[in-house]
Every structure is written in structure tokens, then in C-alpha cells.
Amino acid sequence: MVMPIDLSLHQDGPAAPEVYREAAVPADAAVPLPYALHAVVPGDTLWDIARRYGTSLRWLVLSNPDVAPHPDLIRPGQQLLVPLGDGLVHRLAPGETVEQVAAAYGLDAAAVLAHPLNRGGLLPFAHGILFVPSPRSVDDRQPSAPWHRDRVLGAVPADDGLPRGTPLIGPITSLFGEMAPELRSGPHTGIDIAAPAGTPVVATASGAVALVAYDDGGYGLYVVIDHAGRYSTLYAHLGQAAVRPGQRVERGQVIGRVGTSGRSTGPHLHYEVRLAGRPIDPLLTPREGGP
Ligand SMILES: [Zn+2]
Incomplete structure (x- = not known):
């Protein structure tokens, strides 16, 4: 089931994202994925x-x-x-x-x-x-060349403004698109990354803060950032936000800290990537115009 979404989060008034339902992830029962995704930085x-x-x-x-x-x-x-x-x-x-x-x-x-x-x-x-x-x-x-201490080669590219990697390091406890039938919810609109409360959350691309808001029944305290190529990212269940609407942010800049606000079963980050307002899998590599 594909549930189209318009980015109602950008409208004034109380945010009520209808398709969003947080999957239940009991902290003690969460089984992490075997991998993390790391975006290489200079x-x-x-x-x-x-x-x-x-x-x-x-x-x-x-x-x-x-x-x-x-x-x-x-x-x-x-x-x-x-x-x-x-x-x-x-x-x-x-x-x-x-x-x-x-x-x-x-x-x-x-x-x-x-x-x-x-x-x-x-x-x-x-x-x-x-x-x-x-x-x-x-x-x-195993590679034969001596490589383990080499630095990244190549010039630092201009920031393309496209979301890359994840906003923090931690086990992914729920994937994009997963269902939680017992909640009668739709597919998960992002990924969940478990982390201790207070862990810094960074922007995954440069952009402008579109929204800092609170939604008690869902996202809790959350931040939306607009990026290049009609991409936006959303960071939910924050314990605190470190940015204001309209503020310019760079990739890697701390925009808030992990919490468990809203509909959440324990400290974690719910992270979404949207293209033209529709949630896409944050673990796919984004390209200009589509993943
Ligand atoms: Zn989630």
C-alpha cells in the first residue's frame, strides 16, 4: 500500500500528519539491523x-x-x-x-x-x-595495497544539498515501509535509530529549517529542513531542538538532541527523507530529481 503524502507539516496551524503512525518499538525488544550507513565526509x-x-x-x-x-x-x-x-x-x-x-x-x-x-x-x-x-x-x-591509514583523496565537493547518511550513529530498529499490523497503522514513513537521550542529531544535508513544531500524538518535537532538489528531511521525537525556522544549516550541524517526545516507546530518532513531500527510503542514495 502506497500512501501519498502532502507535506501538511509546512502549513500553519497544528501539524496533524495523517499517514504517520509510529511503529511500536519496545526498547528492550528492539533487534538492531546488522549494519549502519555511513556517509563519508572529508x-x-x-x-x-x-x-x-x-x-x-x-x-x-x-x-x-x-x-x-x-x-x-x-x-x-x-x-x-x-x-x-x-x-x-x-x-x-x-x-x-x-x-x-x-x-x-x-x-x-x-x-x-x-x-x-x-x-x-x-x-x-x-x-x-x-x-x-x-x-x-x-x-x-583482502586488499593487498597499504591503505588503512590513508586519508580521503580528492577535493572537497561543493555541498549538493542532498541528504546523505543518517543523522546519528546507532542501531536501526525499524525500517522504512515496515508495517505494525497490531497498531492498524500504515507503512513506516521513515527509519528509527535507537540512541541515548541527549545524543546530538545532525542535519544530513545543508538547507533551511522549514519547521520546528510539536505534535503530541505522533512526532513529538520535530524539525523539518528543506534541501536542494525538492528534498526535505524530518527529525522526530527530539528532546530539544537547536535551530529556529528560517535558519540556514549545514550538513553535519547539530539541529537537536534525541528524546522520546510524542508517540514513542523510548529514546530514538525517527528520521524521514521526503521528495516533493512524499516519504522515500532514507537508506537509498538520493540523486537530483529522485533516488
Ligand atoms: Zn519511526
Whole structure:
């Protein structure tokens, strides 16, 4: 079911986004996704990124096969899959099976699927991303060049104003489009990222703050930022906002802090990306005119 949405949040008066229903995510029952999405910023190195997320350089490189041949050539704005466990994450190609992937890494498919980060094999396939725990046969896949301390090469690109990455680092506890049938709600209009209350929330692109508002029955305290290319982003359940309507913000600027305001079961950020007012999957890479 696709529920079109007009950006009623931009209108005056109390915001009542009709299609928005927060999925119930009990804090103690939330199972994190096996990966985070990291948008490379100038000065990043794979070494630093791996350390920041508590993974190893090897798992990071192996999770991004397009990076592995030239891991010193990561570029600002590039998005990396970062495994959040002792292992790598693998994006299944069309037609590729779990059995094939497991065999390639010298593992048993049932054991791979049984790993808690694969949620019993159910959720990863929403994005076709599988967690491969501690694969044994990876040595021949390691890049040979010395790369682990290299800095990002290339000039800093002009900020294209398109949302990239996520507004904070943390386990994603609910994906875009997920249903919560017990709530009789529509599909989830964003992603939920669990984080302690007070964690800084940053803008994922430069833009202008369109709205800072409070919606007790849904978003709680939330911020909407307008970006280039008819994109906007929304940051909900904040504990506090650090920006004002009309204010110009840059990518990476702190715009608020995590809270649990509104219809929320615990501290987390509900993050939306909208194109021309319609929610799109924040984990897709946006391009001018559409994802
Ligand atoms: Zn949410």
C-alpha cells in the first residue's frame, strides 16, 4: 500500500500528519539491523570509520566490495555499509541465495540465518542485506595495497544539498515501509535509530529549517529542513531542538538532541527523507530529481 503524502507539516496551524503512525518499538525488544550507513565526509579514513563504529577494518572493507579494490579512494558523500557485529554484511545480488553466500565464506547457511543479527532470516531481505558472522575464508579477498591509514583523496565537493547518511550513529530498529499490523497503522514513513537521550542529531544535508513544531500524538518535537532538489528531511521525537525556522544549516550541524517526545516507546530518532513531500527510503542514495 502506497500512501501519498502532502507535506501538511509546512502549513500553519497544528501539524496533524495523517499517514504517520509510529511503529511500536519496545526498547528492550528492539533487534538492531546488522549494519549502519555511513556517509563519508572529508577527512574520513576507513580506519577511523571502523574504529568509530566498533568494527574492524577488514569487515568494513569486505562489506563494501566496490571500495575494496581501491580503499584509499573513498570519496566524500560516498555511502558505506558498516557492519555492527563481528563479521561482514553482504548485499545479495539478484538471484543470489543465502546458501551461495554462506558457501563462498565457508559457512553453513542455516548457521548464518540463525545469527541474531539476521532476525531469523526475516528482516535482512527487506533490503537484501545479510550479516555474515566471522567468515573464515576471507584472506584471499583482502586488499593487498597499504591503505588503512590513508586519508580521503580528492577535493572537497561543493555541498549538493542532498541528504546523505543518517543523522546519528546507532542501531536501526525499524525500517522504512515496515508495517505494525497490531497498531492498524500504515507503512513506516521513515527509519528509527535507537540512541541515548541527549545524543546530538545532525542535519544530513545543508538547507533551511522549514519547521520546528510539536505534535503530541505522533512526532513529538520535530524539525523539518528543506534541501536542494525538492528534498526535505524530518527529525522526530527530539528532546530539544537547536535551530529556529528560517535558519540556514549545514550538513553535519547539530539541529537537536534525541528524546522520546510524542508517540514513542523510548529514546530514538525517527528520521524521514521526503521528495516533493512524499516519504522515500532514507537508506537509498538520493540523486537530483529522485533516488
Ligand atoms: Zn519511526
